[in-house]
Amino acid sequence: MANFPYPNESIDSIIDLMKYDNDVTKGWFGIMILIMFWVIAFLSLKGFESKQAFAGASFFVMLMAVFFKIMGILSTRYFWFPILMVVLSVFWLVFSKEQTV
Numbered sequence: 001m002a003n004f005p006y007p008n009e010s011i012d013s014i015i016d017l018m019k020y021d022n023d024v025t026k027g028w029f030g031i032m033i034l035i036m037f038w039v040i041a042f043l044s045l046k047g048f049e050s051k052q053a054f055a056g057a058s059f060f061v062m063l064m065a066v067f068f069k070i071m072g073i074l075s076t077r078y079f080w081f082p083i084l085m086v087v088l089s090v091f092w093l094v095f096s097k098e099q100t101v
Contacts, residue, residue, distance in 0.1 A: 015071050022073050030073040034061050034082065051096060055089035062086045 007020050022029040041057035048056070062082040068074035 018071065018073055027075055030068045030075075031078050034064060034068070034074070034078075037061055037064060051089070051092050055086070055093055058082060058085040058089045 005023060011017055011020060018029065025032075038057050038061045041060045042053050045053035045056045062085070065074055065079055065082040069076070069079045
């Protein structure tokens, strides 16, 4: 039988609940929420080209990662990955422009 920590009596807000969920899942809660929102944002933006949908979803998830890092839900190790995705998507958008003369 799993031995989960009992929730603290002071869980008064959604942030406290998310921190508790993150503790129970050993840090995977924040990561999975970011992945889920990236997939939803990417599929929502599929009306655009793939590179633009990738950039938009990555930017949205990077903003969420900043808030999750401030709230203490996301560790520093996983905080840099959405930022790297945004940087890569900017390079993809800039260098994939068709050259017209």
